[in-house]
Amino acid sequence: EQDKQVLSVSPNSSRISLCVMPCYKNTGGIAATLIGRNLRHAFGTMAEVMKHPAVRLSITTIISAGALYLAFRGVNFHSLLAELEKTNIALILAGVALLFCSHLCRAWRWTVIVRPMKMRTSVLTGFRAIMGAYGMNNILPRSGELIRPYIFAKHEKVFMSGTIATILVERVADLISNILVIMLALIIFPREIAHGFPTISGSMTWLAAGLIAVLALVMIMIFSAGKTERALHRLAAKWPEKIKRPVYRAASEFASGLRGVRASGALPVVIGTAGIWLFYVLSMYAWLFAFP
Numbered sequence: 214e215q216d217k218q219v220l221s222v223s224p225n226s227s228r229i230s231l232c233v234m235p236c237y238k239n240t241g242g243i244a245a246t247l248i249g250r251n252l253r254h255a256f257g258t259m260a261e262v263m264k265h266p267a268v269r270l271s272i273t274t275i276i277s278a279g280a281l282y283l284a285f286r287g288v289n290f291h292s293l294l295a296e297l298e299k300t301n302i303a304l305i306l307a308g309v310a311l312l313f314c315s316h317l318c319r320a321w322r323w324t325v326i327v328r329p330m331k332m333r334t335s336v337l338t339g340f341r342a343i344m345g346a347y348g349m350n351n352i353l354p355r356s357g358e359l360i361r362p363y364i365f366a367k368h369e370k371v372f373m374s375g376t377i378a379t380i381l382v383e384r385v386a387d388l389i390s391n392i393l394v395i396m397l398a399l400i401i402f403p404r405e406i407a408h409g410f411p412t413i414s415g416s417m418t419w420l421a422a423g424l425i426a427v428l429a430l431v432m433i434m435i436f437s438a439g440k441t442e443r444a445l446h447r448l449a450a451k452w453p454e455k456i457k458r459p460v461y462r463a464a465s466e467f468a469s470g471l472r473g474v475r476a477s478g479a480l481p482v483v484i485g486t487a488g489i490w491l492f493y494v495l496s497m498y499a500w501l502f503a504f505p
Contacts, residue, residue, distance in 0.1 A: 276352065280351065280352065299504075299505045300503050300504050300505070301502070301503045301504075302503075304499045304500065304502055304503035305499075305500065305503045307499045308495075308496040308497070308499035308500040308503065309496070311492045311495045311496035311499060312492065312493070312496040314488075314492045315488070315489050315490075315491075315492035315493050315496065316340060316343055316344065317336070317340055318485050318488035318489045318492060319339075319343055319383075319485070319489050320336050320337075320339035320340040320342075320343055321336050321339070321485055321488075322383070322386070322481070322482060322485025322486060322488075322489065323339045323343075323365075323379065323383065324336055324339055325481045325482055325485060326379045326382050326383060326482065327365075327369075327371070327375075327376070327379045330371045330372070330375045330376075330379070331369060331370075331371050334365075334369050334371075335368075335369070338364075338365060338368045338369055339365060341364065341368075342360075342361045342362070342364040342365040342368075343361060345357070345360055345361065345364050346358065346360050346361035346364075358380065361380065362376035362377045362379075362380060374462055374463065377463070378463060381463075385431055386482055386486050387486070388427075388431060389428065389431055389432075389486075390486050390487075390489075390490055392424050392427060392428045392431075393428075394490070395424060396421060396424055396425070396428075399417055399420070399421055403417065441464075442464050442465060445460065445461075445463075445464035446461060446464060448460075449461065449464075
């Protein structure tokens, strides 16, 4: 601290006294406060700038350009263009359109599953969240699993933990559909599967039995949501408190999502799931014949 000397005269005497008084008190605190204010102002201004559509578009363009450079680095464009001239552009565009139809079905099915949290949600918001998740997965693998519920929860004003739980319910629905498709393939194309996968040709019966067991377990989870929740609680009972609380919350939200499937009716979820995989297959079929 710096000191300032002040000369004072007492009115009742001619004695002159010299007083030493602090000129600056807590100089370090004042400096820290000023620095904090400047930082808050800088970061506040930066946050406002980042919200501007032009800035977001510029960042997206830079990331996309970098990703395209990494994807096409070292590619012979003359050979690439020569191969593209042989393709059927109409079938490629048809496959893209069918793939978007699949994503729309997934968004619609999602709105059905989240009804216990919010009765009416936008299919367009779900579609945007799904496409944003796919885009993030191309940059950071599996990061879309967090981006998707964040976008949906932000725009629909619902809890993110509950939104994550609905995605888990979606995964259960996809698991059921995959099991059914594999079992159907084992029944219809046993010779083709045995020829293509000789290592499992002698274990098809056990494979089918295992799939049936997993399917039965998943169906029990759906129709016994309360028991599923209690089982998850018992599983995490001895875990540390910081881990146990999120697990308990996720278990409750997951059970709520399972109840939502039953409350909304399984038929819309079945229709949505069938639509997802139907359009997936059709898009792949179109692309299969688009290339020579």
